[in-house]
Every structure is written in structure tokens, then in C-alpha cells.
Amino acid sequence: MNFTRWSARLPGTQRRAAARDDRSSVPSARAEYARPETESRPPGDGPGPDTPGGSPDGGPGGTGDGTKDGARARPPGGGTVLENLSARDLLGRLPALVALVHGPDHRIEYVNDAYVAAFGPRPVGAPAAEAMPELAELSLLPLMDQVLRSGTPRTVKSRKVRGGNSYTVTCTPVHRGDAATAEDADGDPAGNGTARSRRKDRDRNRNRGVDGERGVLVYAADVTDHAEAAERLRTSERRHRETAVTLQRSLLPQELEQPDDLRIAATYQPGGTDAAVGGDWYDVITLGAGRTALVIGDVMGRGVRAAAVMGQLRTAVRAYARLDLPPHEVLQLLDGLAAEIDASQIATCAYAVHDPNEGRLVYASAGHLPILVSHEDGTVHRAEDPTGPPLGTGGWIHTSGTIELPPGSTAVFYTDGLVERRSEDIDEGVAALERALSGAKGSPQVVCDRLIRSLGVTAEHDDDVAVLVVQHPARSGADAELFHNASLDLLGGVEAAPRARAFATGVLTSWRFSAELRDLGVLAAGELVANSLKHGTPPMRLGLRRTDRRLIIEVTDGDDHLPRRRRADPADESGRGISIVATIATAWGSRRTPGGGKSVWCEFALPPEPPTTDR
Secondary structure (H helix, E strand, O other): OOOHHHHHHOOOEEOOOOOOOOOOOOOOHHHHHHOOOOOOOOOOOOOOOOOOOOOOOOOOOOOOOOOOOOOOOOOOOOOEEHHHOOHHHHHHHOOOEEEEEEOOOOEEEEEOHHHHHHHOOOOOOOEHHHHOHHHHHOOOHHHHHHHHHHOOOEEEEEEEOOOOOEEEEEEEEEEHHHHHHHHHHHHOOOOOOHHHHHHHHHHHHHHHOOHHHEEEEEEEEEOHHHHHHHHHHHHHHHHHHHHHHHHHHHHOOOOOOOOOOOEEEEEEEOOOOOOOOOEEEEEEEEEEOOEEEEEEEEEOOOHHHHHHHHHHHHHHHHHHHHOOOOHHHHHHHHHHHHHHHOOOOOEEEEEEEEEOOOOEEEEEEEEOOOOEEEOOOOOEEEOOOOOEOOEOOOOOOOOOEEEEOOOOEEEEEEOHHHOOEOOEOHHHHHHHHHHHHHOOOOOHHHHHHHHHHHOOOOOOOOOOEEEEEEEEOOOOOOOHHHOEEEEEEEOOOOOHHHHHHHHHHHHHHHOOOOHHHHHHHHHHHHHHHHHHHHHOOOOEEEEEEEOOOEEEEEEEEOOOOOOOOOOOOOOOOOOOHHHHHHHHOOEEEEEEOOOOOEEEEEEEEOOOOOOOOOO
8 A cells, every 4th residue: 555645745744765776776665664763774684675775785774875774864854754654653643534444344453543533442353334333324334345346446525424523535445465564564673574474475365366355444534614614605505595586486476367368377487406596577467458468578697686677677567567558668668677777687578468359469579489379279370570689788679569369279478498408409499399389288277387397397497487378268158158249330429429328228238237237337338438529539439348257348539649537626517527437437547559549448347257167
């Protein structure tokens, strides 16, 4: 067993540069290490072939460095000469824990002082499994068996014992004769050949592979401080991640709004423990008059900062959505706000609006992945252009596009964590999602779960994932009876208001509303039509819509000036129409229509219906 590579780690030691020339042989480190510091050779006993260390000229007692009678030269600056240390001295001076065992049952042959200080004395000759319980705590016994069989060193890192200390342990195969050589030299100071004979016997046994002569050197370095520091770091990172996850989840919708005409589910899954939380988010916003805004976005970056920026953008989206602006105008406002929040943070976002009267999605995208729509027959369409650069880049005019969402279809909004993989192009991930969506049936939550599984997203995924699934169900039977539409074109003139009231009365009666709700609906329709006749321009249209939860009354005209609620003085003959509507209705609002003009609407909540089949 060669200790030369360990000598540099011992304080106060230095290798001796052995003089070599044509007349000298390379000294054996094994015997030199075994010779005591003050050892002298008896006169007349010159070095033999197995007893290296003689002088180059063969003089008795010579050392080859100009000294006599076994004297050893000290290195500059003092210190102990390595050649004067026995194997036990070397092992005993090591700060690491060292144990030497031999044989298939690992019988104890030696433990150094550091080992004794850590675990107490160990009886020589006893099996390690019985006398060294710490090896079982470190799970080293099977490893030692493997080292003994294979002859290959093995290392385990940062194993903890019951006392709380942690050790990194290396098990090295050795031959018992290697470890005993130094003892033989110490026990044969006269150099009478006994040690040489014993070494030759051991060499023969070793060459024959005698198991009793093979052993394992256990070298354990105490890494408790490093392990505790690493554990503190892991705890800090875990708390930081938990904080980010908590913040992220608290900023996401705690409960999704469920529009009358759509069924919606969403899921958010943070990345694995080795991945920092990102800024993925989604939202569903009820705009009124049966219209719904659907949002998904992703803030680039990780950790608490990305989650905080995400929360600000989500809040801003909800505020801008209340203005009932077209999708591209919402993204324009968000683009400027994202640059003000943090110029170094870039976000992608897709914003879409569903109108039940149109059966389609009007959307705009700021660098986000395309919306996918699966139809009832399983075909999948991808929303292509228009799309603009991510939010926060500035200097770009976003535009809106449309994609059909007929009854029986399903739309999927998602972030890049669902489809992006390091080993493949992102287009391949989107194509895989299309294939998975074409065969995904069931409720929106079922579709969410199936897409997550089909794309191979697990708890150890390296990126966070957000998915929003929107279904426009096809209704039939009793369920379809709860949804009706009726409309009337108004040509203007003095007869327009009476016609509108008569139309509303007939429709609401046929829908079997109560007398109270019917009267309130007729009053609201009359006020909205009168306001349009006075302040709007043709073409004008009155629309009535009922769902399973509300009655919606909407009047459109060609003028784009939005009405506002104001307080009328007692002497005023007008200005009370919108105030009356706001008082009697559950909600009211107005918006500009894409083709020019405006829409003014109000809603009345309906009493709960008896349970029906799942729509």
C-alpha cells in the first residue's frame, strides 16, 4: 500500500529526493517508510537485494547522502522525514478516520486515533459487523463486500451516523501483507532476513489470491460542517421556492368564473424541486352581455420577481378588460405597462373574447403560442396570424384575428412548459399537443389532465405549466330550452319605442318569465331603445337573450359615443333612462362595436332552475 500520495497532506513532512545514477537502484518506499528515525544498521551488514537503502558505494551503514550509522538528513526548515514514519505512524497522524479490516468477514486489524476519538476503541480481530456498528449506520458493509470482491475502490458521500456527524467514506482494497510490511520492518531491526521471508510468503499468497490476505482500508473524512451548510442552503432554497409557489398560486384565480355559454377548467403545475417557479398565469373574465374574455400569459424569468410581475399584469388585464376593448387594444395597453413595470422582464400573452351570438373567438397574441381548437369530429385547427412581439418590447401595433368556436368544440390555451423540450423543436411539441387534443374527450378538467399526461408532464418537470380548456357545449332537449335568442331591427321614428316594448312583452311572455321580471325587462328595453333613438344613429337593433342564469337585453346603433350615467335635476325632462336601467337591472354596460357604433346592455339574474342534465 503506497502512502506517498498522502505525504503532501501531512504537516511538517517532506519527501526525500532519492539520488539516482547508473550505480544505484530505486529505493523501496515500503521498507524506507518502515525504518524508525534513529534506526542504525549493525556494522558489516550491508544492504542485500531485498533490503534497499544502502549507499551507492556499498559501504556498510551508508545512507547514500553523506551520513553514517543510519542518520537521516533533516529537510530545510525542520519537520519529520517521511521515510522515518511507519505505516501506523502515518495512519495515526491522519486527521481522517482510518480503519483496516481483512478477510471476508472484515475482521478488525487496525483503527487510528481519530477513529477511536470518534467511535471509541475497537477490538482487534473482531468482525466489523459486530464490533463496528457505525459501519452499518453508514451502510458500508455491503459496499466493503463489493470492494473486496471487485478490487475497485468505492466512495460514498455525506453519510450521517446516529450521533449527527456526516462522513465522506472511501473504501480501498488492500492486501494484508502491504499493511504489515512496515510492522515487519519494525520487528526485524537487525535485518536478519525474517521480515524478508514473511514478505515473500505474503507475496506468494497474494499472487495466489488468498482471500484471508485481502482487506479493505476505510478512510472517512468528517464533512459535518459542509453537510450542515449544504442542508441550510437547501432549506433556504426550499423556503424561497415555497414562497414563490405560494405567491404564484395566490395571484392565480382561486375559482374560475363560469360563463353561461361555456364550460371552463384550468390547471397550473409548478416545475420540479430543482426548477424555480416561473410567471405563468391564466384568467377568465366575464364582460357582460354573455361575452367572456379568456387570457393566458407567461412572464419570462424565475422566482418571486417573475411571480410579482405576473400578478401586476394579470390585475392590469382585468382592469383593461372592463373597458370592453378589442383584444389588440388590450395588448397595446399591456405592452406599455409591462415596460413600465420592469424593462428587463418580457412576457407573452394571448387574449381572446367569446361572443355567444357569433360562435367564434376574437383574439390577439403577443408572442404567445397559438390557440388550438378541436371540433366535434376530432379535427384540430390552429389559430395562426395575427401575432405580435412579446409584451414589454414596445413599438408594435398588435392586430386581432378570429377563429371559429362552434357548439361542440374545445379551445385550448397553454404556456410553453407544456410543449417545449430541450431535445426537440417547439413546433414538434405543438404538433404532439394537437394529436393529443384530437383524441381528448370528456369534461374540461378531464381534457386538462389528459393533455398533461399525454405530453409527459410530471411532478419533476423542469418548467411550470399552465393550461386553460374552454368548451362550447352542443345543447339539445331540455337543456337547449333554457337558451333562446330574439332580435328586432328598429327603423326609427315615433313608432320604434312602442314596437320595441310590444316585442319585448311578447318574447318575455313566451319564455315564461314571471310577471315581475317581465315588467322589469319591458321597462329596461323601452329605456335603452329611447336612449338610442335620441342619441344614436341607424341602424338600430334590439336583442333579447336568455340563458339558464340570466336575461340579457341589448340595443345597438351606429353612433360610437358611449352613454354615461348622470344625476338628473328635478326640472330635467331627460337624462334618467340609464339611471333607471342601472337601478332595476343586475348589471349594465356599453362598448364600441368592431364595425363602428356602440352596444348598450343590461342583465337580470334569474332564479335558480331545478337540476337538469349536465350541459
